[in-house]
């Protein structure tokens with residue numbers, strides 16, 4: 750019933766989109782598309798190669814020589830690869846978070862990544878997570894969700910994630926970084942973050958991950 754469906758999940762940083770999208774995809778037997786990971790992958794390569802992201806020709810040649818692919822490991826964990834190198838663990842740092850938001854303002858980057866995203870989605874059967882999935886990349890998606898939550902709660906969750914992965918993190922700093930990223934993601938001229946007109950908005954401030962997933966699945970099943 751859902752095998753050809755496209756479900757979009759958009760929203761600001763740290764709102765629980767990835768956890769929800771992965772779980773919804775798994776429960777409904779659909780593929781999961783993490784579009785933020787694609788912007789992060791380009792940001793990582795730009796940093797490694799010392800690319801000046803304000804120069805369109807430098808960005809263009811970076812895009813030409815960077816192939817992004819996804820693969821599952823033996824535990825079904827989604828891996829992100831650039832030019833066949835597994836970079837999954839290298840793209841989650843605060844520096845790459847910031848740089849990916851900067852790079853996501855560049856039209857040339859968006860055009861390329863959106864083309865890849867639409868190719869992946871053309872057969873349907875995906876849960877696509879990002880900032881512009883329901884508004885711009887898949888405007889005809891059958892099911893659209895926009896997750897939101899208070900800044901403080903989002904900072905707390907991100908902090909917990911960083912602590913769990915063994916990194917140092919300070920709530921105030923994380924809150925400021927998230928707020929700056931949200932502002933840039935919402936105010937950029939190319940497909941800025943906002944809810945699609947027909948998206949179901951879910952405030953996750955007082956919901957745990959399972960409750961968010963349940964709400965999405967009930968909505969999709971028309972319950």
Ligand code: DC
Nearest residue numbers: 784785786788849850853879880881
């Ligand atoms: O979801 P994320 O935190 O991994 O995304 C990293 C950055 O990429 C985010 O700050 C904005 C950008 N992004 C975007 O502009 N459009 C998307 N569809 C996904 C992410």
